[in-house]
Amino acid sequence: MQADECILFFAILAPPTFSPASASQLPEPAIHLIKMSNLSPMPLTDQIAGVLELMFRRKLHLATHAAHSAPSIEVPPSMPSALLLKCNGIADALVKAILNPVRLQWDIDRYCDSLSIQPTGQNEVLEAELEWKWPPPFGESEIRIDQPATLVDMHGCILAWILPRVLIPDRQTKMLQATRALHPAIAASKPSSITATGSLCLSPGWFQQVREHMESGRLETSASLKLEGGRSWLHDIHDSSALLGAILAVVHPTLYATGRQCLGLIQQDPELREMVLNWSLPFNALQVIANRETPFHRDSKTRYTFYDLLAMLGNYTCAWLKFPAMRVAIDYSPGTVIAFCGKAIRHGITRADGERLVYAYFMREGVQNRLGIPAPHWMQASYYASHIGMCTVHHRRDIMPKTDGDENTMQGMETVDGSFVGGTNLAEVMAKCMESRISES
Numbered sequence: 001m002q003a004d005e006c007i008l009f010f011a012i013l014a015p016p017t018f019s020p021a022s023a024s025q026l027p028e029p030a031i032h033l034i035k036m037s038n039l040s041p042m043p044l045t046d047q048i049a050g051v052l053e054l055m056f057r058r059k060l061h062l063a064t065h066a067a068h069s070a071p072s073i074e075v076p077p078s079m080p081s082a083l084l085l086k087c088n089g090i091a092d093a094l095v096k097a098i099l100n101p102v103r104l105q106w107d108i109d110r111y112c113d114s115l116s117i118q119p120t121g122q123n124e125v126l127e128a129e130l131e132w133k134w135p136p137p138f139g140e141s142e143i144r145i146d147q148p149a150t151l152v153d154m155h156g157c158i159l160a161w162i163l164p165r166v167l168i169p170d171r172q173t174k175m176l177q178a179t180r181a182l183h184p185a186i187a188a189s190k191p192s193s194i195t196a197t198g199s200l201c202l203s204p205g206w207f208q209q210v211r212e213h214m215e216s217g218r219l220e221t222s223a224s225l226k227l228e229g230g231r232s233w234l235h236d237i238h239d240s241s242a243l244l245g246a247i248l249a250v251v252h253p254t255l256y257a258t259g260r261q262c263l264g265l266i267q268q269d270p271e272l273r274e275m276v277l278n279w280s281l282p283f284n285a286l287q288v289i290a291n292r293e294t295p296f297h298r299d300s301k302t303r304y305t306f307y308d309l310l311a312m313l314g315n316y317t318c319a320w321l322k323f324p325a326m327r328v329a330i331d332y333s334p335g336t337v338i339a340f341c342g343k344a345i346r347h348g349i350t351r352a353d354g355e356r357l358v359y360a361y362f363m364r365e366g367v368q369n370r371l372g373i374p375a376p377h378w379m380q381a382s383y384y385a386s387h388i389g390m391c392t393v394h395h396r397r398d399i400m401p402k403t404d405g406d407e408n409t410m411q412g413m414e415t416v417d418g419s420f421v422g423g424t425n426l427a428e429v430m431a432k433c434m435e436s437r438i439s440e441s
Contacts, residue, residue, distance in 0.1 A: 042260070045242040045280050047076055048083060049249035049256070055091035056250050060384070063095055086171060086243060093163040094250055096148035098384050104137040104326065108153040108378065112304045112344050121298030121346040127325070136327040144320075146331035150381070151340070157378035160330075160340035161251045161307075167335040171240060172313045176357060178236035179288060181229040199292060200224060203285040204275040205266040206367050219266060219367065221275045234278045241280040244311055244337065244361065248282050251339050252307050254376035256282045259363060265371045283309065283361040290357050294349040296324055299342035302365050303375045308342035309361040316354025323347055341378075 054073045075084060111134055121127065151160040167175075182200060205219035224230045249256040259282030266284070267276035299308060310321070312334055319332035323345050330338060332349060334356075340347070342362065349358070368375070 042242070042245070042263075042280050042282070044239065045245045045282065047079060048087060048242050049246035051075060051079060051084065052087045052091055052246045053250050053253075055087055056094050059091050059095045060098065063099060080239070083239060083243060086168065087246075089168065090163070090166055090243075090247060093148045093166045094161070094247075097150050097161050097163060098381070100147065100149045101152045101381065102143075102145070102149055102328075104151060104153050104159070106134060106137055106153050107155060108157050108159060108304075108341075108344060109155075115298075115344075118300045119298045119343070120300050121296055127296075127346065131325055134325065136325065138327055140327065142327045142329055144329045144331070146333075151326075151328070152381055156381040158251075158381055159345060159378075160338065162330055163247075163337045164331050165333050165335040166337050167311060167313075169335070171243070172335055175237060175240045175311075175359070176313050178233055178240070179357060181232040181236065182224060182288060198290050200288045201285065202230070202288070203364070204263070204279040205269065205272045206285055206364050207370075219269065219272060219370070221272055225275060231278075238278075238280050244309060244359070245281045245283070247337060248307065248309060248339065252376070252379045254379070255305075255307060255363075258368075258373060258376055259283055262363070262368060262371060262373055265373075266367075281361060284363050284367055285361070287360040287362070288357065289360060291352075291355055292349075293351040294347075296322075296346055296348035298344075298346050299362060302343050302362050303368070304341060304344045305375055305378050306341065306343070306363050306365075307339040307379075309337065309339045311359040311361075312336045312356065313359070314352075314354060314356040316352035316356045318350075319352035319356060320350045321347060322350065 051073070058073055114130055114133055116126070119126075145162055146164055147162075148164065149162045150158050151162070152158055182202075202222045202225055204221055204225065206222075207217070207219065222230075225234070245256075248259070262284050263276050263279065263282070267273045302308065312319075312332055314334050316334065321330040321332045321338060322328070323330075325346050330336075332352070
């Protein structure tokens with residue numbers, strides 16, 4: 001092994017292998033020894049990702065199996081205790097989300113085939129024609145989701161992970177304080193204000209606006225990152241970025257690996273290497289949006305199967321992330337984290353009462369194409385189901401969200417036997433599904 005090669009032990013889920021006879025046993029995680037010579041070193045992010053993934057598996061196991069059979073977790077001694085506690089809360093939310101799927105009667109591949117090559121989502125005529133072909137899956141009434149959930153198409157493709165209020169206030173405060181250093185348009189706010197109105201895009205290596213359609217020439221670091229304020233922000237936001245990046249390793253591990261590969265190739269450019277080494281994210285770009293209402297649009301510069309990851313910060317109320325074609329509105333409270341397919345799903349953010357900052361992480365398709373990185377497939381719910389004995393999609397009838405009162409707020413799901421599921425009942429229902437599957441065999 002060469003001296004400049006970095007070795008990393010990273011725990012990931014083994015490829016799906018499931019048999020009913022072994023449903024009561026959770027497979028041991030596969031420990032992969034990865035030669036990192038062509039990947040960007042993100043030691044803290046990888047460490048958190050490994051711990052978060054194991055916590056997620058343990059909690060998912062406890063929700064569907066006997067407690068005594070749950071796998072143990074060995075925490076690296078260098079793991080900061082504060083981050084360990086945050087991982088625990090995030091893992092709880094991830095388990096609740098995967099056990100609370102909202103099924104859409106859509107085939108996402110066919111839906112995307114109906115879109116133009118680079119859909120912006122801003123042409124109302126085209127969007128109306130698309131809606132005629134693909135009616136709202138729940139009818140015209142708006143469904144509101146304010147609990148952890150996933151949006152899943154008819155074939156089990158996970159289109160969104162919804163984690164309301166998962167970032168605790170002190171983590172939000174730390175991110176808000178770090179953001180002050182980024183840019184005069186954001187930092188130069190009133191003394192009593194958290195942020196000013198504005199938007200800023202950051203990347204350790206991408207094409208500038210005038211060249212982004214050429215996919216040739218050299219990648220460049222965002223100008224704001226080269227300034228002293230940008231370097232200060234990278235330092236202050238490091239552990240928060242690592243925590244959010246680790247979420248991607250659980251909700252879309254293949255995309256996480258794709259992002260790592262992309263950054264590894266970018267860092268081979270000597271002029272970009274230093275910036276990439278300080279970039280603790282699997283995403284290659286970030287937009288910071290302060291106090292702005294976002295009109296309906298699609299993220300046309302990414303790929304259909306990619307997740308955007310949004311983190312909401314601030315002191316505000318009454319904000320919603322809306323998916324108009326689905327008639328779905330998601331609670332956008334401070335501390336909420338949402339990973340979703342931003343090109344496939346048209347979306348927009350309502351105006352908030354108060355001060356709001358959005359961290360929007362994404363991957364640029366042009367950069368991926370330039371570096372020859374293939375796109376991963378849709379994230380499948382079966383990836384998780386095969387490890388815990390959950391009912392697969394073909395064992396379950398279509399489930400529809402239950403509503404509560406006039407506001408149609410999501411409170412739970414209807415299951416195979418028609419019972420109502422929500423909160424603590426999820427574990428019982430999933431255990432019944434597992435037992436039913438074993439008896440069928």
